[in-house]
Amino acid sequence: MSLTTRFTEAIGIEHPIVQGGMMWVGRAELAGAVSEAGGLGIITALTQPTPADLVKEVERARRLTDKPIGVNLTILPSINPPPYDEYRRAIVDAGVTIVETAGSSPEPHMEMFREHGIKVIHKCTSVRHALKAEKLGVTAVSIDGFECAGHPGEDDVPGLVLIPAAADALSIPFIASGGFGDGRGLAAALALGADGVNMGSRFMCTVESPISQTVKERIVEASELDTNLIFRSLRNTARVAKNAVSDEVVEILAAGGQFPDVQPLVAGARGRKVFEDGDLDAGIWTVGLVQGLIRDIPNAGEVVRRIVADAEAVLRAKLALFGEPAVAPVG
Numbered sequence: 001m002s003l004t005t006r007f008t009e010a011i012g013i014e015h016p017i018v019q020g021g022m023m024w025v026g027r028a029e030l031a032g033a034v035s036e037a038g039g040l041g042i043i044t045a046l047t048q049p050t051p052a053d054l055v056k057e058v059e060r061a062r063r064l065t066d067k068p069i070g071v072n073l074t075i076l077p078s079i080n081p082p083p084y085d086e087y088r089r090a091i092v093d094a095g096v097t098i099v100e101t102a103g104s105s106p107e108p109h110m111e112m113f114r115e116h117g118i119k120v121i122h123k124c125t126s127v128r129h130a131l132k133a134e135k136l137g138v139t140a141v142s143i144d145g146f147e148c149a150g151h152p153g154e155d156d157v158p159g160l161v162l163i164p165a166a167a168d169a170l171s172i173p174f175i176a177s178g179g180f181g182d183g184r185g186l187a188a189a190l191a192l193g194a195d196g197v198n199m200g201s202r203f204m205c206t207v208e209s210p211i212s213q214t215v216k217e218r219i220v221e222a223s224e225l226d227t228n229l230i231f232r233s234l235r236n237t238a239r240v241a242k243n244a245v246s247d248e249v250v251e252i253l254a255a256g257g258q259f260p261d262v263q264p265l266v267a268g269a270r271g272r273k274v275f276e277d278g279d280l281d282a283g284i285w286t287v288g289l290v291q292g293l294i295r296d297i298p299n300a301g302e303v304v305r306r307i308v309a310d311a312e313a314v315l316r317a318k319l320a321l322f323g324e325p326a327v328a329p330v331g
């Protein structure tokens with residue numbers, strides 16, 4: 001069974017389920033497994049130490065599937081920015097046909113992507129940014145509600161309002177992101193007007209996710225209450241796992257601290273250590289509210305298949321409430 005929407009048709013995949021870019025997590029084995037199951041797996045460009053390594057990582061994913069694979073290019077303001085143009089060149093050289101942009105406007109990259117026939121899915125957190133991306137000519141938008149792991153922006157609009165607001169405003173296909181982890185979520189996203197879902201935390205907690213088993217087990221144990229919003233006062237909010245380090249960051253900034261006061265606590269190398277060593281309090285690590293709904297560590301392909309089947313079951317059961325003629329049982 002496949003689930004066809006405007007998004008699957010525009011991007012050329014079987015199911016409207018995307019594994020969003022994830023720093024340290026979005027590597028070949030995870031992206032390959034999601035794509036092989038008919039979703040869209042995405043390799044995170046900046047997880048690779050150099051643009052040349054990114055090309056090799058894409059080749060590694062291609063050995064796992066011959067279906068489309070995407071690459072995430074996260075463009076964030078930084079003191080020492082990575083060589084974005086070189087990563088963009090590597091995406092083109094690797095023959096990648098789908099890119100997820102995030103962090104800031106994709107404008108500086110659009111011309112080159114367009115020239116090479118690359119489809120751009122721009123991920124953003126507000127309707128106004130989605131409209132701007134639509135005007136720039138992206139193929140689709142991924143709209144991240146306040147529930148999401150990582151950067152929810154500063155508007156604090158949850159998916160229940162953001163998704164239909166985006167549906168009313170946009171003409172291009174778009175997928176809903178933030179807080180999705182099961183078939184109910186996909187059914188809800190479709191009902192609210194989206195053409196599919198993007199998920200990070202759910203795919204982070206799968207067999208192929210290349211992080212410590214301890215982190216995955218922590219996600220299964222954790223509830224929807226176990227995240228912190230850091231950097232609120234700096235207007236660069238990030239939703240991360242609640243732990244000793246993120247509690248301390250929240251406390252320092254709430255007491256009037258500035259970025260230099262928390263900089264050693266939030267170093268990327270410390271967060272990476274959490275994923276590599278399973279030391280849950282080694283640093284800041286990213287996860288979303290949806291962890292409260294994540295109760296197992298399945299294969300990534302199983303996640304895709306289960307979500308599609310469960311969404312269908314949910315929608316059929318709800319239709320029956322309207323006294324529709326009996327429908328064939330799912331399964």
Ligand SMILES: Cc1cc2nc3c(=O)[nH]c(=O)nc-3n(C[C@H](O)[C@H](O)[C@H](O)COP(=O)(O)O)c2cc1C
Pocket residue numbers: 019020021022023025044072074101102103123144147148149150151177178179180198199200201202204285286287288289290
């Ligand atoms: C561990 C982790 C790392 C992430 N890193 C990135 C990133 O580097 N770039 C990006 O655009 N989004 C990143 N995200 C956000 C996801 O792509 C996705 O938008 C988000 O997880 C959706 O919310 P959900 O976790 O509720 O599904 C990350 C998410 C997680 C869980």
